[in-house]
Amino acid sequence: MMEKTLKSLMAIVAEEVGNNRVFARKLEDELIKQANDLTKARELEEQISGFNPNVVFKESGEDGLKQALKNRSVAALKQIVARHNLDPSNQLGGRVTRGKIVEIILIAAEKRAKRDAKLFDY
Amino acid sequence: MRIVSVMNMKGGVGKSTSVCMLAEALASQASMRVLVVDLDPQSNASMILCGLDKWSELRESERTLDSYFAQFVHGSEPRRFHEFIAPRVSDIQGEPVVDLVVATPEFRYVERDALDKFIRQGFTIAAVQERLTRLMASAVESVASNYDVVLFDCPPGISLFAEAAITMSEYVVIPTIPDYVSRLGIFAFRRRAVRSMEKRRFTEDNILTLITKYDPNIVLHESEVQSLRSDFKTFDVVIPQNENIARAGEWAETPRSFDQKYGDAAGIVRQFAAEFQEKVGLL
Numbered sequence: 001m002m003e004k005t006l007k008s009l010m011a012i013v014a015e016e017v018g019n020n021r022v023f024a025r026k027l028e029d030e031l032i033k034q035a036n037d038l039t040k041a042r043e044l045e046e047q048i049s050g051f052n053p054n055v056v057f058k059e060s061g062e063d064g065l066k067q068a069l070k071n072r073s074v075a076a077l078k079q080i081v082a083r084h085n086l087d088p089s090n091q092l093g094g095r096v097t098r099g100k101i102v103e104i105i106l107i108a109a110e111k112r113a114k115r116d117a118k119l120f121d122y
Numbered sequence: 123m124r125i126v127s128v129m130n131m132k133g134g135v136g137k138s139t140s141v142c143m144l145a146e147a148l149a150s151q152a153s154m155r156v157l158v159v160d161l162d163p164q165s166n167a168s169m170i171l172c173g174l175d176k177w178s179e180l181r182e183s184e185r186t187l188d189s190y191f192a193q194f195v196h197g198s199e200p201r202r203f204h205e206f207i208a209p210r211v212s213d214i215q216g217e218p219v220v221d222l223v224v225a226t227p228e229f230r231y232v233e234r235d236a237l238d239k240f241i242r243q244g245f246t247i248a249a250v251q252e253r254l255t256r257l258m259a260s261a262v263e264s265v266a267s268n269y270d271v272v273l274f275d276c277p278p279g280i281s282l283f284a285e286a287a288i289t290m291s292e293y294v295v296i297p298t299i300p301d302y303v304s305r306l307g308i309f310a311f312r313r314r315a316v317r318s319m320e321k322r323r324f325t326e327d328n329i330l331t332l333i334t335k336y337d338p339n340i341v342l343h344e345s346e347v348q349s350l351r352s353d354f355k356t357f358d359v360v361i362p363q364n365e366n367i368a369r370a371g372e373w374a375e376t377p378r379s380f381d382q383k384y385g386d387a388a389g390i391v392r393q394f395a396a397e398f399q400e401k402v403g404l405l
Binding site: 050052054055058059082083084085116119120121 | 309313
């Protein structure tokens with residue numbers, strides 16, 4: 001059903017592109033923008049996929065985690081914080097620096113490592 | 123023959139569902155003979171595997187786990203354990219060997235009555251526990267040659283019967299949802315399980331965590347999966363939150379194929395059974 005609907009909508013869009021230059025250019029600009037956004041999102045995902053700061057801290061300690069965070073972009077660091085719920089009280093706030101995000105990640109990972117160590121004795 | 127308990131301190135993590143999927147996959151896809159012993163008074167595994175009508179019939183004819191143990195507690199005419207087993211209960215085509223000892227809500231009273239009676243007689247709780255474990259062990263031993271796997275579906279929390287099952291088990295499978303609260307359930311239970319299993323020289327390697335109800339749309343699930351894999355011995359296979367798995371819980375009067383029953387989750391359930399066989403040495 002969805003496929004059929006999309007097909008008929010695309011036919012209308014294609015017809016309009018053929019008859020309307022302004023519309024065609026607008027559509028092209030939007031497609032380029034979407035493609036760029038998708039590429040950025042993929043690059044970001046590559047930086048954070050499979051990476052868990054809690055696990056890295058447990059396995060390699062503070063220095064190991066610092067090293068692992070070193071070459072990641074600010075956007076990737078923000079995503080890491082969000083994905084692993086490392087700042088539940090939103091201490092980072094709106095204006096964030098790279099150093100502040102790294103600090104938050106290190107503190108949270110250390111706290112969790114200590115907490116889990118206690119849980120093993122639970 | 124392998125004895126395996128499926129347990130977690132926490133409820134709602136998919137224990138009964140995991141037991142039923144595993145039993146049906148092992149029996150119908152790997153031709154194994156499986157006995158499921160439902161230790162949970164909620165009776166979910168019983169209802170899933172044999173349906174409400176059969177469960178009611180077994181309850182009325184007193185062929186339930188609580189009736190079996192009641193004869194030792196209340197002293198009725200003795201019947202052997204095999205009389206309590208409902209054979210080939212699954213609704214999967216071909217009558218795979220999924221046999222079942224059903225639980226009923228009355229099971230919780232048997233445990234309470236056992237404690238009451240034996241403590242009045244001067245037994246300690248540890249002695250009552252030992253006695254129940256012996257009774258359970260001799261029951262399973264009496265039918266052991268008929269099966270390749272015995273699966274205990276344990277209730278949430280620790281009960282005397284669940285403890286007995288763990289003591290007898292060579293492996294414990296802990297289903298868990300990948301979230302922090304569910305992970306706490308493993309920590310709480312793990313030590314106790316190790317202590318019970320150590321009596322038979324089993325170690326933490328015999329405790330296997332199964333990640334269940336995984337939802338790829340919840341980003342925190344992925345984070346927790348990584349933490350679980352780092353902290354515990356886990357199955358590689360992850361059981362997703364899946365509509366067909368939920369639907370499979372409703373017993374069908376007309377037998378169906380394994381693929382019809384589990385739909386798009388059939389492959390995952392097969393993988394789970396195959397990995398289980400490998401991990402518990404059944405290959």
